[in-house]
Amino acid sequence: MTCRLFGITPPDFDGWSDGLPHPYDARGRQHMEFLRFYGEFVDLPYRMVIEGLRAEHPLLFGEPRPVLARPLAVDAAAGRD
16 A cells, blocks of 8 residues: 555565565656665664664654644645646
8 A cells, every 4th residue: 555655666575585665666767775785683783773763764763743633645646746
């Protein structure tokens, strides 16, 4: 549902292989890229993930902010060309 709202092709996932998101949207525009490869892990490297989130997105760990009460579709439509 979210992929469809934002015009993103859902990742292919068969339950066994890695299911990586596609770097291009349904219209062929690049919407993401992988900048770093951190390796492969047997288990989630929780501490590394949290430290990375804190470094790149400090507001996630700050004071709680109010949640906007509007449908996700409104945000999706606002982001389209």
